Each structure stands twice: as C-alpha cells, then as structure tokens.
Amino acid sequence: MLREKGFNAFVIVGGLAAWRKAGHPLEGVPQSDLVKLPTFS
C-alpha cells in the first residue's frame, strides 16, 4: 500500500526480534506514545 502511494518502502526481515537478536540498539518507548489502558490500581 505504501508503495502504491509512492513511498520507497522496505520491510525489515525478522522485525524487532531479529534486530534485538543481532544486538543492535533499542530504546524505550516515549511516554507520549504509550496507550493508557484502564487498570484497577
């Protein structure tokens, strides 16, 4: 769909799991991107 819309898109083989397994850098998700789900606490 991205390609159809003119984006030069690629898919990373193995996704996050492969990236993590290869030991490449990760980062924590910014607070602003967190989706707050209801909790009882």
Added chain:
Amino acid sequence: MHGALALISRHGYLIIFAMVFAESVGFPVPAALALVAGGAGVASHALKFTIVAPLALAAMLLGDTLLYILGRYTGWSLLGFLCRIAANPEACILRSAESFYKRGKITLVIAKFIPGINTMAAPLAGSMRMRWQQFLRLDAAGAALYILTYGAAGFLFRDFLAAITRGFQAAGRAAEEVVVVAAVGYMAYRVWLYQKNKVYRVVPRIQVEELARKLASEQEDKDRIVIVDVRSHGYYDQRSERIKGSVRLEPNNLEQELKLLPKDKDIYLYCS
C-alpha cells in the same frame, strides 16, 4: 467421559484436584464432570464433602493465582497475543480491557461457567493490576459457586448420573464437531488471507545487518532512512522497547498516519 468417571471412582481426591487445577490453568479438561462425579461420590459415601470441596477450591485458586501472576508480570503481552487473531488487534485490546474494567468484578464471579472467559479472567485481572486480596475474594466466590453448583448436581442427581454422562457425551460429540468445523473454517480463512496478500510479497526486504550498516554509514545515507514501527497493536507497557530512532505508525489508522511520512526518504518497516 466414562473414563474420567472410572478414574475418579478409583483415585478420588487426587483426580479431582488434578482435573480442576488443569482446567483452571487453561487445559481443556472436563473439571465440571469431575465435580459432578465428586458430588455423586459424596452422596454414595465414597468421598467426603469436607475433603472434596476444600480440595477442589484449593486447586482452582492455585491455578487462577498462577494465571493472575502471569498476567501481572507479562503486562499486556498476554492480551496482545490473544488479540492477534482478531480482525483489528488494536480495537480488540482496547475493547477487552475496557469491558473487563467495567465488568471485571462480576466477570470473575461468573467466568468459570463461560468457556474461554474462564481462562482469560485471572490473567486479565493481573494485567489490569487488580489488588491481590480483591482478586482472591472475587475468584474464591466464583470458584465456590462453580464447585458447589456442579458438586450439588452430582449429589442430587446421583441416580441419574448415567443419563447425565450420556448427556455429557452427546454434548462432547457436538462440541467436537463444532471445533472441527471452526478449525476448518479458520484454516480456509488463513489460506484466503495468504492468497489475498500474495501481491504484497513483492515489497523489497532488507536484512537487519544491511540496515545497521546503512545507519552506520555516511551522514547522507543515514539521513535518508526512516525506520517505522508498524506493530499491529500499540505500546501498553512502560517497559516497551523499539528500534532506536524509529517512529510509530498505527496500522489501523493508515490513511491519517501516512500524511506524516516523508516521500523523499527510504521507509523501513518492522513489526514484532
């Protein structure tokens, strides 16, 4: 079913404990039948109520507590995993969480009677950080209700146990047929999905090592790279991680999200 009854008559308490525990941690074991047979055993003085009832209650609470702890420590991963088969995983997670938040207390009490929900209720309570004492109180009420209902059925209708067993057998056969039809339907759906998405397999792919090399290369190349996280559901846990420098794209809101992506750069997409 006859096999289960015969086992209970021979090994009594141990089998009831094992079957109730196994069902409470999610194995497809007919614990209700064990409780019915246990009730009949009490009525015929082969088993003692003062042992059967606390034993079954302990087995159920032990299994539920394990799932509660699992939910507590895995956060939303468990719900995310279960929602993967939904048409819209994001909506599935949000809806399930909100529904349990509104009706979680009563759900815990009646969940034992609803297949599927019975295994989900305890880990959801853990994921949603329900207080331990509150969980234990509600779960114990639900477990006691379940055990007494089926135990009483066995006790009161011990003379009709054979007929009840036949009923269970018929229901079991019907359930087997439903499961087979559902499995075939699901497989057909997956094949259809595979065929439908075949066209997308032409999208160029990149290995992680190659991308890492590009990121480590000259500034000009590096600046052309945008790494985009398109995991099917959002970030729910504080400990969530992603590829360093990547941005989030919500796949369920693609039309709007695409407006934020640059067309003059290389977009590298990844999921879990």
